[in-house]
Amino acid sequence: MKEVKWSFEELGILSRKTANMLTGPCGLQRGDRIMTVLPRVPEWWLLVLACIRTGVVFIPGTSLLTAKDISYRLQASKAKCIVVSEASAPAVDSVMSECKFLQTKLMVSDSSRDGWLNFKDLFEAAPADHDCVKTKSQEPMVIYFTSGSSGSPKMVEQSHCSYGIGFTSSGRHWMNLTPSDIFWNTSDIGWVKSAWSSVFAPWINGSCVFVHHLPQFEPGVILNTLARYPVTTFCTAVTAFRMLVQHNLTSYKFMSLKHCVTGGEPLNPEVMERWKAQTGLDIYEGYGQTETVTICANVKGMKIKQGSLGKASPPYDVQIVDDQGNIQPPGVEGDVAIRIKPKRPFCLFLQYIDNPEKTAASERGDFYITGDRATKDEEGYIWFVGRSDDVINSAGYRIGPFEVESALIEHPAVLESAVVSSPDPIRGEVVKAFVILSPAFLSHDPEELTRELQNHVKKVTAPYKYPRKVEFVQDLPKSAAGKIQRNVLRKQEWKKA
Template structure:
């Protein structure tokens, strides 16, 4: 079968399911638990090498117990629960419990500062938080108190003053909990997403969201029930919902989880020879760090399929990985607001640098400002058609922000906010983002957040934050700074400002590059022209 024929057949054969009610815990996890009680859901390995095999039946029971704990504490259907955990098993149990009980789960990275977390708790009106001891102590030490609405505070791995012990609560709870018959439009997830202006907004997903991840799991990740899938992703990001939760379990595949706080490329590569990992998903930064190692010293006896997402990978990295594993890294494109929109599927030839072709079940195009589909070769906005009917998996909107929600739509099109062009064979090629958001090592960073942190330092009179190219991270945060009177540019001040941002907000947001300048380019009305500064950074991008 030719490439085009196989792709056409894939699109023709896929028929998206539509439901009036859906609950992933009941309709997927519980089904596997009942059908095959001994079926593995996770192979979890601690940093110390302790191994746990967790079945779907065990996960179902633990999530029922936790659902009872939260309901007993007064958490009601539609209430928000903040989840700030690393790769502890409790992350999967908590997310499942929230879905089961009809609570809204709001995951966040453990790198968030106390200030970030308090903002999220206030913005979402959260009534409960489940986190680790480090984060609990961070919140206990914060100058600003947690909002009074956050009445239930549970800590997972240790003790913290004023917090309840996760394991003790779960062990004492009933293992029976009837899953709520949630409608597909009921809210299920709340992800905070960085934008060009203001603090992160709340991206809302309904219980229909998992339905679209059949595309992710079946066609892009190419998962089967006997696969062991490793997604190297922070649990605080929507990518974890994609590849560390919904997509693999829809296919009945097991997850490999290595519970380690940081990322060590050599130690991670050793996992492929130690455990039967068959498929892998990682951000381009992961692969760039992998190929800097001596790949000949590692073995990949079980690995059969690899994907990457976040940005196009350079051909050199793809080739070096292919030489070591005999596998091609297949790119994929999507957003926090969507599922996989476009990808280099196993049934098509790869074109290095291309986003691939539109996913089955989707009508994806490049359009102009009037909503007209553009011909091949012409740059425009990447847009998803909402006809004949809006996908049930598309985000519900930005909570309490109808104006920003409306800006994502143009007639019967959903706009991704990215620009691209399409070639004669239907492959999409990314050109640029339509906003100023910085994507660094898979982290989405809004310039406003960094600028707000910088302005709190007495040395900073003005700042403008833009992306700057980086061979490993793809992009880094670059800050142009106008100093206040009495301060002089120096390497010591640069380090001080970087540490200041790390302490005020999440460490991943700090500016790795600082440029001291006498003034910032502005429009006639006084707005900073980040576009000029970004162009200045990218004009010297290494080829």
């Protein structure tokens, strides 16, 4: 694979050429929307900068999107332009008749295709001088489609202010970035974490962004890359860390690596312990949403409490509230909430586009409600329980799936697991665990292994939390960002009832 290196000065020149390309041959104006469906290619970063320069609203999408996904997003967003790789072009062509707002199709490829403009051809012909548009702080900059537990993906609108200055603090403290750092974030560029860790946080702090094409996640490729290149800061999903610790990490020498972060789903203490035991490095967990910048995090120099999401990250005032919006005392479960009154934080999303009901429903009293359940301890650490609709209520006992999953993964037989509610005629619902087995346990008797895992959970955590049902599977449903989709498994369970 060819290596590409750009300095900040070169990025400035190249992004100006890209900006002229968007406003020239592509015919885009300030406020127009452009959608991308690309793998991790350098052109994506140029497009991000070009959109900021021109005031064009950027809509990232993963290259895993199907024709149906693309059609829905183009229709909902009214995007005038789409930029794709050659692999995604046929999918776009197949839904063109449905997308009446789409005017320009741009392809990043060495070849040509009828009806498509070629990125490289336009880029070479574009001038390198461009006057940056002076956008307003509350002017829309980026739209992300975010999937909830029900309904079609919602459009989250972020402003120029929220996705710039908002990441200064987390980049400096949680990610611990300086101008001398090289930061590798493995996130798919269609996921919001790529904006966090592959654009704004590192560049605001003067850090170098490292990118690997990484067509699919392969632990060996990740580990060899960390050993070969001078990456100082590494960010990947919790699921990825789970996979990496299955390898003998002591056989690799990470000469430059000094700081590791993760987010997107709760980090199991067992995974953190195994990573540190083999690398000597802690994993600093952060928590946020598409609608926010970093809500809370474990930052460098702070005591890490394993299993905690850390403390509130500036500028947010994070509280745990009840159904009426009252702040809960330490140790009492409630909804994770961000104070929005008397003044709304500048880096909170603007709205769910074309969905005022959803926007209004996200607020309760003086707070924005994240939809996550947690507790806060006396020292201000947040302890994740689960999504509001993931929490299992069995015979009056509220059980967070994360607790059970963390207990399961401590058993050597468990490679990965997902815990959901399952209908029960007596208890209403019970805990069910879907388990991917480690290779060494594939030949074991399923019934005996089920009992062993149940007894293990009873010992590790409160006995009432053990999975009364266990199903061994070969894989788990995951989003394009690599998060386990518990809602898919839960729907399957309740559909059987």
